[in-house]
Amino acid sequence: MSMIAAFYGGKSILITGATGFMGKVLMEKLFRTSPDLKVIYILVRTKAGQTTQQRVFQILNSKLFEKVKEVCPNVHEKIRAIYADLNQNDFAISKEDMQELLSCTNIIFHCAATVRFDDPLRHAVQLNVTATQQLLLMASQMPKLEAFIHISTAFSNCNLKHIDEVIYPCPVEPKKIIDSMEWLDDAIIDEITPKLIGDRPNTYTYTKALGEMVVQQESGNLNIAIIRPSIVGATWQEPFPGWVDNLNGPSGLIIAAGKGFLRSIRATPMAVADLIPVDTVVNLTLAVGWYTAVHRPKSTLIYHCTSGNFNPCNWGKMGFQVLATFEKVPFERAFRRPNADFTTNTITSQYWNAVSHRAPAIIYDFYLRLTGRKPRMTKLMNRLLRTVSMLEYFVNRSWEWSTYNTEMLMSELSPEDQRVFNFDVRQLNWLEYIENYVLGVKKYLLKEDMAGIPEAKQHLRRLRNIHYLFNTALFLIAWRLLIARSQMARNVWFFILRMMIFYLRR
Numbered sequence: 001m002s003m004i005a006a007f008y009g010g011k012s013i014l015i016t017g018a019t020g021f022m023g024k025v026l027m028e029k030l031f032r033t034s035p036d037l038k039v040i041y042i043l044v045r046t047k048a049g050q051t052t053q054q055r056v057f058q059i060l061n062s063k064l065f066e067k068v069k070e071v072c073p074n075v076h077e078k079i080r081a082i083y084a085d086l087n088q089n090d091f092a093i094s095k096e097d098m099q100e101l102l103s104c105t106n107i108i109f110h111c112a113a114t115v116r117f118d119d120p121l122r123h124a125v126q127l128n129v130t131a132t133q134q135l136l137l138m139a140s141q142m143p144k145l146e147a148f149i150h151i152s153t154a155f156s157n158c159n160l161k162h163i164d165e166v167i168y169p170c171p172v173e174p175k176k177i178i179d180s181m182e183w184l185d186d187a188i189i190d191e192i193t194p195k196l197i198g199d200r201p202n203t204y205t206y207t208k209a210l211g212e213m214v215v216q217q218e219s220g221n222l223n224i225a226i227i228r229p230s231i232v233g234a235t236w237q238e239p240f241p242g243w244v245d246n247l248n249g250p251s252g253l254i255i256a257a258g259k260g261f262l263r264s265i266r267a268t269p270m271a272v273a274d275l276i277p278v279d280t281v282v283n284l285t286l287a288v289g290w291y292t293a294v295h296r297p298k299s300t301l302i303y304h305c306t307s308g309n310f311n312p313c314n315w316g317k318m319g320f321q322v323l324a325t326f327e328k329v330p331f332e333r334a335f336r337r338p339n340a341d342f343t344t345n346t347i348t349s350q351y352w353n354a355v356s357h358r359a360p361a362i363i364y365d366f367y368l369r370l371t372g373r374k375p376r377m378t379k380l381m382n383r384l385l386r387t388v389s390m391l392e393y394f395v396n397r398s399w400e401w402s403t404y405n406t407e408m409l410m411s412e413l414s415p416e417d418q419r420v421f422n423f424d425v426r427q428l429n430w431l432e433y434i435e436n437y438v439l440g441v442k443k444y445l446l447k448e449d450m451a452g453i454p455e456a457k458q459h460l461r462r463l464r465n466i467h468y469l470f471n472t473a474l475f476l477i478a479w480r481l482l483i484a485r486s487q488m489a490r491n492v493w494f495f496i497l498r499m500m501i502f503y504l505r506r
């Protein structure tokens, strides 16, 4: 019997960010392994015209939850969606709901965040810092609370090369930042943002670091732990391999590469690609919840959920395997044939951007105009290149994360828990994982059918022929222009012709 699964039995669990990528997998695993849990409260806002109930209905009816429905047929009765907006005071939770949350909650998993790299500082602070502070305040009023688990990121201190499982102070106190957001206007905030974030690449990593400081400062008597995952990718094993439902991290780039939009990138092939499957993060999170509640460590423990020091893989190897998978299972209606040119040089990268990305987009838009359609490719390409430029920071550096606490926890688990809540990435076969990841992107993000593979392969052959034709035409035009202008080129051309005739006559 799994001790961790048994621990969550009969518990009332509060999850923020349950509608997000990680939140959904966390809920799924909880219901599947502890179907006798009492209730999962989830804080949900309305979005895209959907009520909170409709959003929950959609999640429960997704493929991700198919196994859960077998194990826990009354899952819809055990999930209690509470309307909440983490940007509002008291999260805009009704009095009755708040009362229920305060009096019943046993465990909190705080996953909600804005993960956008380009969010204005005010918004990122509101969600990643102020909301965390408010949630801690709520937690301090919960008499039955056993553990508060905060999800941060391994990149909250990405300005350092070696990162320990400790909280590093930021030069300006989070409280001062929160206060200043109240009275500074947007223009001034924009102006001081680069100074505040310092040598971090974006507001996301900066505000996640501030969030950790808030956790440390406001922890009071609470039992708290912080988990720092690196780049979270599709599921490795559970509930099935390759599940992914958003474009963050590598997923969007896999689409862009598979559809032939992205063919080169400024990336260091030997840099460690610190990907971590989402089910691994969830298993560690649940194990940490159990350990924190049962063993009540004296101080706030931080757990790095990373792969680099256990089972390193580099971007070069990953890119290669992604391309190999595209050969077997190509994406439909590609713009160009997939390719992967890695360059570490900024000038070469700009050259490839012009030749491989912008020029084909301009030519295609010209073709759309000629055929009476609205040009769109240049705009799309500009957006993609902007996204890529934001991710480049993470594919040109390697970090070392110490994993003392994570290893300690692994050794504390019974063999059964090590199996059911496996977070040992040493067992992960990267080539297999990447292949499943690409397949998952095709199935669950692009919603493409495997029956379309022969047609997709045929389309790629057509693109290859167009490519050869285009290059031959370009060469002939260039050569014709050269011959018209240079005696030397004419001499070479006639020499080649004479040689060809000579050999043909023999």
Ligand SMILES: CCCCCCCCCCCCCCCCCCCCCCCCCCCCCC(=O)SCCNC(=O)CCNC(=O)[C@H](O)C(C)(C)COP(=O)(O)OP(=O)(O)OC[C@H]1O[C@@H](n2cnc3c(N)ncnc32)[C@H](O)[C@@H]1OP(=O)(O)O
Pocket (backbone or CB within 6 Å): 115, 116, 117, 118, 153, 154, 155, 230, 231, 232, 247, 248, 249, 250, 251, 252, 253, 254, 256, 257, 262, 263, 264, 265, 267, 315, 318, 319, 320, 322, 323, 339, 340, 341, 342, 383, 386, 387, 390, 391, 394, 395, 434, 437
């Ligand atoms: C698995 C192996 C990977 C190999 C890669 C495959 C390629 C192989 C061969 C290719 C050849 C080239 C070689 C490439 C190989 C190099 C490897 C690259 C991979 C890796 C990169 C990962 C780095 C991630 C680092 C993460 C570190 C921190 C981790 C965290 O803690 S948090 C989670 C990470 N957060 C994010 O990823 C958020 C990023 N997104 C944003 O910040 C924003 O969305 C934005 C990018 C700034 C864009 O904002 P906009 O306002 O402009 O637009 P919007 O959000 O509305 O979206 C616009 C359209 O763009 C689409 N889109 C959104 N996000 C992405 C994305 N990440 N990638 C691609 N496209 C994206 C969005 O859907 C919109 O589309 P539309 O609706 O059609 O317009």
Ligand SMILES: NC(=O)C1=CN([C@@H]2O[C@H](COP(=O)(O)OP(=O)(O)OC[C@H]3O[C@@H](n4cnc5c(N)ncnc54)[C@H](OP(=O)(O)O)[C@@H]3O)[C@@H](O)[C@H]2O)C=CC1
Pocket (backbone or CB within 6 Å): 016, 017, 018, 019, 020, 021, 022, 023, 043, 044, 045, 046, 047, 084, 085, 086, 087, 110, 111, 112, 113, 114, 115, 127, 151, 152, 153, 154, 208, 228, 229, 230, 231, 232, 233, 246, 248, 249
């Ligand atoms: N994905 C990754 O690569 C990594 C993620 N992390 C961390 O993991 C955690 C989960 O990330 P992930 O699941 O990928 O992120 P997602 O963007 O998929 O999910 C974010 C969640 O936060 C919720 N949320 C955002 N704003 C509000 C709001 N104002 N009120 C209520 N809820 C809100 C979202 O709700 P809604 O659906 O309504 O938008 C969603 O449920 C985050 O803390 C992130 O920092 C750490 C390392 C890597």
